[in-house]
Amino acid sequence: MRISAAQRTKNENRIRAAMDRLLRGEIPPGKKCDIKTLASEAAVDRTAFYGTRPYAHLRLEFERRLQTLQDAGEIPDRREAQIVRLKAENNRLKEQLDQSVRRNNELSEFRTQALARLAAQHEEIVQLREAADRANRVSRLPTPRTSDRNL
Structure with missing residues (x-):
């Protein structure tokens, strides 16, 4: 099922907001700072972050930002x-x-x-x-x- 551009923008905004929360250390109990938690927090299917799926670029951005934090000695x-x-x-x-x-x-x-x-x-x-x-x-x-x- 295809989603509209407005729905995709709305999803990306939810993903970025969830990404910011996770990278600030606001991780729900029992969860990790990973793609699975990002997908559940943004209410988006996790498979949408892989391959040529619509949010693969956000997964790469999340992993890059997480790696930058870890390289700086900060672990969210x-x-x-x-x-x-x-x-x-x-x-x-x-x-x-x-x-x-x-x-x-x-x-x-x-x-x-x-x-x-x-x-x-x-x-x-x-x-x-x-x-x-x-x-x-x-x-x-x-x-x-x-x-x-x-x-």
């Missing part, structure tokens, strides 16, 4: 913005976890090396004491008597 869809924020936080936390794991591995390796060195040093001390006891050729003098000290 709160849900999408939350997803982006949570993904970034998730990546940051993964990096922190990786750093913690690396640091923990380094400290575990250091602990292992330190314990091995302490064990080797202890063994060396024990051996030196045993060698000193075996080679003990020094005679111990008797302790002096108190009367001998006064002389």
Whole structure:
């Protein structure tokens, strides 16, 4: 069914008004900032936005404006913005976890090396004491008597 030029203009105006609302972040609950929501908000069949259909140029304009906003760091869809924020936080936390794991591995390796060195040093001390006891050729003098000290 063909529509009149007046009806088409009226539809385009509704689409542009809905487009502006969506891009300002006025997204209905449970919906996204996408063509499906744009079509439902403008009360236009979604297929009219594709191919050579009458409102394909408005779909391209909507996608271009949405991309421009996203490139500028603005995401009109709160849900999408939350997803982006949570993904970034998730990546940051993964990096922190990786750093913690690396640091923990380094400290575990250091602990292992330190314990091995302490064990080797202890063994060396024990051996030196045993060698000193075996080679003990020094005679111990008797302790002096108190009367001998006064002389």
